[in-house]
Amino acid sequence: MSTDGDRIVMVEMPGIDPEKCNGCGLCVDVCRCHAVVMVGNRVTIINTKLCGWCALCEMVCPTDAIRCAYEIVVEERSGKK
Ligand code: SF4
Ligand code: SF4
Numbered sequence: 916m917s918t919d920g921d922r923i924v925m926v927e928m929p930g931i932d933p934e935k936c937n938g939c940g941l942c943v944d945v946c947r948c949h950a951v952v953m954v955g956n957r958v959t960i961i962n963t964k965l966c967g968w969c970a971l972c973e974m975v976c977p978t979d980a981i982r983c984a985y986e987i988v989v990e991e992r993s994g995k996k
Contacts, residue, residue, distance in 0.1 A: 949962070
């Protein structure tokens with residue numbers, strides 16, 4: 916979680932279930948941001964600042980090993996009624 920002026924921003928990265936991952940590498944191939952990489956025969960997302968939240972990795976994963984959590988942005992209301 917981080918603060919950005921009046922906003923509270925909660926960011927989670929796509930999560931990978933190592934029990935479901937078969938190491939096919941499709942998610943690495945489709946990631947244009949180079950945020951996800953193979954380490955050995957497993958996938959690890961290592962650079963949170965690079966992820967562009969396109970969810971392509973989740974879409975191509977044949978084993979449903981990747982889940983893209985939502986980005987939650989909470990904005991303070993400063994307007995008058
Ligand atoms: S959501 Fe998109 S940018 Fe982020 S790791 Fe997956 S493919 Fe890469
Ligand atoms: S696409 Fe899915 S199964 Fe294939 S390497 Fe990525 S997380 Fe693992």
